[in-house]
Amino acid sequence: MDSRLSSSRYPFQERFIHHANTSSQDNNLDRFIPNRSAMDFGYAHYMLTEGCKEKKNSVPEVISPSRQLYRKRLAEACNLNQRTRILAFKNKLIPKQILSPPPQSKPKRCIPKICYRILDLPDMIDHFSFNLLDWGTSNVLAIALQDTVHLWDANNSSTSELVTVGEEHGHVTSLSWAPDGRHLAIGLNSSHVQIWDVALTKKLRTLKGGHTAGVGSLAWNSHILTTGGMDGKILNNDVRLRSHIVQTYRGHTQQVCGLKWSPSRQQLASGGSDNVVHIWDRSVASSNSPTRWLHRFEEHTAAVKALAWCPYQANLLASGGGDGDQCIKMWNTHTGTRLKSVDTGSPVCCVLWNKNEREFLSSHGFPQNQLILWKYPSMAKMAELNGHTSRVLYMTQSPDGCTVVSAAADETLRFWSVFQGPATDKDNEPFANFNLIR
Template identity: 30%
Template sequence: MQSRSNSAQRIMLSDPSPRTPQRSCSQTPLLKRTPSRATLSISQSSKKRRRFSIQTFDFETTELGAPPASEVAVEETDADRFLAVRGSTMLPLNTTPRTNRIAKSFGLVDDRVLNCGETSATPAQTKVRSILRRCASELFDTPRTISAISAKSNLAVRKQFVMALDGPGISLNLFASPMAWSHSNCIGVAFKLNVYFQNLDTRVIVRLCGVPVIDGVVHSVDWGGITNQHILALGTTCGVVQAWDSLAQKQIVDWSDDDSPVGGIHWNGDLLGVGRKDGRVSLFDIRAPKQVQQVEGHRRHVIGAKWSPDGRYLATGDQSGSVHVWDIRAKDYVTVNDRKVLMKHEGPVKAISWAPWQSGLLATGGLFPDGKIQLWNIHKPNASLTIPTDTNVTALHWSPHCKEILSTHGLSWEPWHVIRRAEPPAKQAPRTSFSNSMTVHAYPSCDKIVSVHAHSAPIGHACIGPDGCSVFTVSPVEETIKMFKVWSAPVGKGKDDGGMSHKCAIR
């Protein structure tokens, strides 16, 4: 039986003459499967380059165990798998009256298929479609609004100074703090041996006091807080510390028993903290002038001192770059996990500022060769943020209204200056975006918001106004003092323009 079937198969395949088909199972002709439209649509629309085989089925050879016929490879295109695309070679499709009726009802006569291109539309339809697309894009792409309090809405819009004053004779010492702004809206400035102040509301300039030549040059000044807003303290390069009443224009206290030169000074209510050149920090109480406390811990000149807003902590920075934080109630270092809180810079630290809206958040800035701004929390000293500037950081001020910090800068330098550990030359120093600038950064992203070249020479010091919106900068080389509007206060808080209702320049 098997031999007869094989012989019949060979005769059928080799004989080209037509024969009448018989009903015998052994003489069944070869049946070839015709691909349908659905098969071609799927095979031509997949992104993956798969291979489908249209195999010739032979029931007789399948029964007899003969090898399958050769495969016909159909390669797919890289088209979208859900949108049928006309291929480069269209295979003939076997259609029936039923498929023609269905194609006609769907508008697919004449072998038309879907494609990725848009159909022709009238100008009116195109215009409506574009309007709808634009409206939808505006819904999903809403621009971020800029706060009216931020420096981006104030200093970035108007970069010019609001007021300018002459400042001849201001100390050229980079460690000096020769200017301060009181809560009564008075600006006090030290000019060599004299201290002047101006009431920004009345515009009256008054010479408050002067010191003898033997007492040295006035190095730093600072106004008392809200409780003592009319009291100004000064310190000289020979160790003299005095407190003056600006209203009565008379001296209140004279602490001249110590001959160690003064560094940074700052008021905390009735308590005045004064840094010394030998590394000590003297604490003077205006209520008990004869009782002076000493805090020791630094080894170099303490050039920066700043009390926290709650009056509990005192941060000090010295000439070697060490920053200590003191607990005034314990009269000792602040410790975390039995370790004292210590921040280290590669250069002297004069610029120190506490954030008024977050407890323990402290910003410190280093001079040459450090040139960095460190943002750190005294409760988590290991988690700190760094803003490199390669420029002297002379002052830092947090905004009380938003999470932004302002820094003032002097000279810039290149890496070779740091390697050689030499002072950067004043005339050949490179100029960068931070040189002689006033720059505002966002917290905690540390992104630069705006940078303004406030002076043509290095900025030596800066102070923030009582409204928390305006900042005074001083350039000893340029002998100029300028006021800038940096932030805006929320509605109903603070004065606009630092109490200045008009804009002018005094020369």
């Protein structure tokens, strides 16, 4: 048995989260103190002492001047002389603007700032250029710990081990689910890429011969698996073909840290340790010679791993720079111009867009090691999510886009209910069954 698994900490071991009860109960009840300013104490004293005797002896009532004044003012106030009612309905015309209900304002967004679940990740690799976490469309989370790939099924919170690669491959450097949610691509330090059928727990094939160093980033585009290597090369692999390499992109001079296909599947964004972001157009790709980039962005001053395409605005890309840059930039990939830039104050490791709102989430390193929710296009900071104690290297979101999972060098996996789902889907929330800790 692996000595790592025989220790007191196991992969996906859940931690108990204690949430402090911030509500306070006040047991002090208010006393009712009547207002005695309108009372005639002289008349009250008289009635208690002499009034009863006079009534018994049939002596006419003697009304003090203060009592007379009180009755006079009471009559004037109630208009008793004219015998009118105190409360009477009067048919008055009410302005239209008073009758119409006030406009309903949008309910205030409540953003939970505390994660609701924590799982242990013992011996997780702390490497900025790797991509070791991904959540598939079948609602299964994949995470690589050293040379082993583990699975966590969000439908029933069960865990399993998919594969432990051999010593000749070293450790796992990247993971990516295929769009079908059944096939998983595993990038290795040996420069090979394995394709697994998770339902059958079976390796289908190994892609090799294209890279000369480890494969740190992966991205699917239908049956095309794009691989980014530490050798700076980017390859398009058609997994249906025996000769799987169909396109080669050359432009990075150092390792490729991030790869993302656009929602239209026509543009590919790549970020590297050379501080450069490239945009590649699939329509002009060529298998005969390395394809030239469509756009080259050189404004970042550190490695670029964080890449995310906007799901609702075509040709809008967000990129984040690491230590020494710490900026999130927005690009129009149609014109090749920068639209926005914000200094976050800490290295940017990952960026995720909200699928239902105009906002995005970023994860960061030292000194805050936090997640930040931003509003777009104002780039205003909406919330800061704290809990990790080391840089938040990996981040992914559930298939419905509501739950975000982050993994950090502190060897913990944290679940956040940060994104709000569409209103029509609230009654059919597919992931409510594992929101066990609030």
